[in-house]
Amino acid sequence: MLNLSNLWFAWSKQNKLKDRYEIDGRKSLGPSKYGMVIKYKEKKKDGQIRTVRVVPKTKVVNQSRFKQEINQMRYLNHENITRLIELFEDDKNLYFVLEYCDGGSLFEKILLRYYLKQSEARYLFQQIINSLNIAHRSAICQRDLRPESFHFINKDINNLDIKLIDLGFQLIYVDDYIKKSNNQIIETSRQGKLYFAAPEIFIGKLTEKSEIWASGVILHVLLTGELPFDGKDENEIYKNIQDNKIQLKTKGIVSDLIEKILQPQEKRYQIFQIQKHQWMSQQFSEEEETLNINFSKFKLLTQNNFLQKIMRGYVADQVKQGFADNLRIIFDQLDNTGSGFIKIDLIQKSLEKHQEHEEILKLLKYVQTEDGTINYLDFMNQILEKRVFVDEERIYKTFKMFDLNNKGKISNENLWEILSKLENYKYITKEYCSLLISEVDRDQDGEIEYLEFIDMFFKRV
Known part of the structure; x- marks a missing residue:
C-alpha cells in the first residue's frame, strides 16, 4: 500500500498495475534515458496494447518541474502526440500508461520502404509541426527533438501517421547541458549525436525555437538523406552548426522554407509562419514528387544496428x-x-x-x-x-538458416528471401537488405561470412 506522504500525483491510481494489465509477450521495449519501457496489455477481453514507462522516483532530480509538465501532459489529447492514458504509483515508482505505437521510429520505416515522395515527406513534416504547436501551446518542450522522438502508429508500410513520444519526461534527471574543453564537447546530457541540436543549445540557451530548428534538419534529411551541413568529423559538423554554415542539398521552394528555419533564434521562422509557407500547400508535378535520397548517408543517421537487432531475435x-x-x-x-x-x-x-x-x-x-x-x-x-x-551453437544455427545456398555466406538475396516472408519485414526491399549487409561486411564482397556474422554479435564490427 502506498504511503500517502509519498504520493506525487493526486490523480494517480494507487492499486497495482498488474491488477489491470499484464506483460504482453516476452520482450521489453527496452531501457531508455527516461526509464524502463515495457509492453503491457489490458486484462479485459479485447484489451488494448499499451506502453508502460516505469520511472523510479529516486531518479527524478527536478521534481517540481517534472510534476508540472506531467500534469499538463494529462490533458494533452492530439492525434500526433502519444496520449497519457493513466498513471499508477507506489512508494518507489511511477508507472505511466501510454498509447502504444509499434511502427518504429521515423527513419526506420523510411529505410524499410527505401523510397519517399516529396508529398509524403511534407505529410510527415506537417505532423511534426502540428505536434510541436500543441506542445508549445501547453508550455511543454521535448528538449531533445530528433527522428527517434517520432514513432509510426503501426507497421503498415503505407501508413505514415506518426506521434511524438517522450513528451514531458525530459526533466527526470537534470536540465539540458553540454560541457566543452578546447571548443570540443566532452560531456552532454543528450543521448547520441547532436546533429539535430540548434546552435543555441551548444551555449546552454535552449528554447522552444530550438525544436523548430530540429524540425528543419529532420525535413532536410527526409528530402535528401543528408544533413544540411558538412564536416569531416563530428566536431567539425558541430562547429558548422554553431557558425550557421548551412549547405542545403534540396531544390525548389522547400529550400526557402528550410533556409528560413535554419536561422539564428531571432530570425528563425515561427510555427505559424511555417504553416503558411508556400511549400506547405504546393502541388507537386510527377518530377517534383520523385526524391533522390542518399539512403547510404540516411542509414548512418540512425542509431541502430538493424541487422544485429534482427539476428538477435532469431x-x-x-x-x-x-x-x-x-x-x-x-x-x-x-x-x-x-x-x-x-x-x-x-x-x-x-x-x-x-x-x-x-x-x-x-x-x-x-x-x-x-x-x-x-x-x-x-x-x-x-x-x-x-x-x-x-552457446555459439545457436549463433551458427541462425547463420545456417540464412545460408540458403549452403555456400558459407549470406547473400543479399538470401536475406531478402527470408525477411520478406515475415510480417514485420514483408515490405523490405533488396536495396535495404544490401545496406544491412554492409553494416557487417568487412571485406566488402557484398555477402556475410560466418566470421563476420559472429563478430556482429560480439560487437567487433
Whole structure:
C-alpha cells in the first residue's frame, strides 16, 4: 500500500498495475534515458496494447518541474502526440500508461520502404509541426527533438501517421547541458549525436525555437538523406552548426522554407509562419514528387544496428521456452509487492538453495543494473542474451538458416528471401537488405561470412 506522504500525483491510481494489465509477450521495449519501457496489455477481453514507462522516483532530480509538465501532459489529447492514458504509483515508482505505437521510429520505416515522395515527406513534416504547436501551446518542450522522438502508429508500410513520444519526461534527471574543453564537447546530457541540436543549445540557451530548428534538419534529411551541413568529423559538423554554415542539398521552394528555419533564434521562422509557407500547400508535378535520397548517408543517421537487432531475435528463439518460463516463475515468487522490480542479491540468495537453477545463478553475474534492482523483462532479456552468447551453437544455427545456398555466406538475396516472408519485414526491399549487409561486411564482397556474422554479435564490427 502506498504511503500517502509519498504520493506525487493526486490523480494517480494507487492499486497495482498488474491488477489491470499484464506483460504482453516476452520482450521489453527496452531501457531508455527516461526509464524502463515495457509492453503491457489490458486484462479485459479485447484489451488494448499499451506502453508502460516505469520511472523510479529516486531518479527524478527536478521534481517540481517534472510534476508540472506531467500534469499538463494529462490533458494533452492530439492525434500526433502519444496520449497519457493513466498513471499508477507506489512508494518507489511511477508507472505511466501510454498509447502504444509499434511502427518504429521515423527513419526506420523510411529505410524499410527505401523510397519517399516529396508529398509524403511534407505529410510527415506537417505532423511534426502540428505536434510541436500543441506542445508549445501547453508550455511543454521535448528538449531533445530528433527522428527517434517520432514513432509510426503501426507497421503498415503505407501508413505514415506518426506521434511524438517522450513528451514531458525530459526533466527526470537534470536540465539540458553540454560541457566543452578546447571548443570540443566532452560531456552532454543528450543521448547520441547532436546533429539535430540548434546552435543555441551548444551555449546552454535552449528554447522552444530550438525544436523548430530540429524540425528543419529532420525535413532536410527526409528530402535528401543528408544533413544540411558538412564536416569531416563530428566536431567539425558541430562547429558548422554553431557558425550557421548551412549547405542545403534540396531544390525548389522547400529550400526557402528550410533556409528560413535554419536561422539564428531571432530570425528563425515561427510555427505559424511555417504553416503558411508556400511549400506547405504546393502541388507537386510527377518530377517534383520523385526524391533522390542518399539512403547510404540516411542509414548512418540512425542509431541502430538493424541487422544485429534482427539476428538477435532469431538466436533468442533458439532458447527453449521452458527456460524462459522458469525465469518468470522465479521472478514472480520473489516480487512480493508486485512492483515489477526486485534486487539482484535477493535472486542470488534464493537460487543458491536450489541446485536445479545453477545455470541461471552463473549467468546472474553478467546482469547489469544501476542500483542493484532490476525489472522482470530486463532481467529475463539479459539472462537470455548471456545464455545465447555462452552457446555459439545457436549463433551458427541462425547463420545456417540464412545460408540458403549452403555456400558459407549470406547473400543479399538470401536475406531478402527470408525477411520478406515475415510480417514485420514483408515490405523490405533488396536495396535495404544490401545496406544491412554492409553494416557487417568487412571485406566488402557484398555477402556475410560466418566470421563476420559472429563478430556482429560480439560487437567487433
